[in-house]
Amino acid sequence: MNAIEASNLVKIYQTKNRGQLRAVDGISFFVRRGEIFGLLGPNGAGKSTTIKILTTLLQPTSGVASIFGYDVVRQPLDVRRHICVVVQENAIELYLSVRNNFRTFGRFHGLSAKEIERRIGAVSELFGLREHLQEKGSDLSGGLKRRVQVAKMFLVDKPIVFLDEATTGMDTFNKRTTIRAIKEESRKGRTIVLTTHILEEAEELCTSLAIVNHGKIIASGRMDQVKSLGLRLLYVTLTFEQVPEGFLTSLQAYDPVKIDSINSTVEVTVRSDTAALEIVNLARKTGGLLHFEISTASLEDVFVELIDRKAGVV
Numbered sequence: 001m002n003a004i005e006a007s008n009l010v011k012i013y014q015t016k017n018r019g020q021l022r023a024v025d026g027i028s029f030f031v032r033r034g035e036i037f038g039l040l041g042p043n044g045a046g047k048s049t050t051i052k053i054l055t056t057l058l059q060p061t062s063g064v065a066s067i068f069g070y071d072v073v074r075q076p077l078d079v080r081r082h083i084c085v086v087v088q089e090n091a092i093e094l095y096l097s098v099r100n101n102f103r104t105f106g107r108f109h110g111l112s113a114k115e116i117e118r119r120i121g122a123v124s125e126l127f128g129l130r131e132h133l134q135e136k137g138s139d140l141s142g143g144l145k146r147r148v149q150v151a152k153m154f155l156v157d158k159p160i161v162f163l164d165e166a167t168t169g170m171d172t173f174n175k176r177t178t179i180r181a182i183k184e185e186s187r188k189g190r191t192i193v194l195t196t197h198i199l200e201e202a203e204e205l206c207t208s209l210a211i212v213n214h215g216k217i218i219a220s221g222r223m224d225q226v227k228s229l230g231l232r233l234l235y236v237t238l239t240f241e242q243v244p245e246g247f248l249t250s251l252q253a254y255d256p257v258k259i260d261s262i263n264s265t266v267e268v269t270v271r272s273d274t275a276a277l278e279i280v281n282l283a284r285k286t287g288g289l290l291h292f293e294i295s296t297a298s299l300e301d302v303f304v305e306l307i308d309r310k311a312g313v314v
């Protein structure tokens with residue numbers, strides 16, 4: 001049985017200014033056990049709404065979803081026994097120390113005092129929070145509050161953990177530590193569902209994903225499958241002594257997706273091997289080329305391309 005199944009989920013919000021808003025517009029996907037599944041998409045795509053439906057915080061307008069076979073609308077208590085969730089809006093208890101935040105959470109989930117202390121040791125080690133255990137929630141920086149919030153989810157043994165924008169507002173170091181810890185937890189067999197609009201993060205963490213835009217899934221599958229949708233995109237990086245005059249204009253002939261030029265480096269994104277090779281040849285002939293490199297698209301390019309294509313831009 002899959003950890004999560006969602007079939008044709010729809011959520012319509014009644015709004016004052018925008019009338020009926022289809023925030024989630026027929027979303028279907030499944031998540032296998034032990035996967036790190038990413039819901040990826042721009043602001044307002046419907047990620048949080050989907051997470052809220054799956055975690056029983058919100059009822060769908062139509063469609064069905066289940067967690068380990070338990071229906072999220074008809075069997076919410078069974079669903080809740082199997083999940084833990086960090087929603088985008090929630091935070092830690094500000095008036096408690098980090099240690100007491102953990103203790104309260106552990107007690108709420110029925111762990112013994114001894115077990116709680118043991119787990120606090122393990123989780124604070126994994127998330128690099130040892131030296132912060134005595135600090136009061138309100139004294140922590142925003143990014144650290146978030147890390148404590150995420151760490152808390154791993155204090156109890158819930159098989160599925162939902163993280164909505166878990167790493168938002170974290171600096172690079174904080175993010176590294178959190179990502180490493182999430183991966184470690186997934187290796188232990190937990191299923192993790194996360195949302196993000198930061199593509200590198202999804203690329204680094206997720207084993208499979210769905211890209212959502214305007215409440216619809218525009219691509220989904222294993223990370224390598226989704227990435228291969230954009231393999232037609234190639235990056236050509238050219239470094240010159242000095243960018244030759246008229247060079248950028250002459251690139252237009254190759255129908256580039258994007259051209260970036262900083263100082264003496266030009267980066268062109270094109271859709272075919274032929275175009276990439278021809279651009280390198282052109283640069284060679286024009287003269288002053290010091291270095292070139294051709295590489296395949298990152299998830300970010302795939303994302304932009306897919307969203308543009310659906311919007312009819314490409």
Ligand SMILES: Nc1ncnc2c1ncn2[C@@H]1O[C@H](COP(=O)(O)OP(=O)(O)OP(=O)(O)O)[C@@H](O)[C@H]1O
Pocket residue numbers: 013014015021023041042043044045046047048049050088197
């Ligand atoms: N309670 C609500 N009432 C009315 N509209 C809502 C409500 N919650 C969300 N929306 C709208 O539904 C759409 C989807 O919102 P949602 O929060 O699911 O997006 P998201 O993908 O999580 O975005 P973000 O990346 O900004 O977190 C948005 O247009 C949002 O304004």
Ligand SMILES: [Mg+2]
Pocket residue numbers: 047048049088164165
């Ligand atoms: Mg959101």
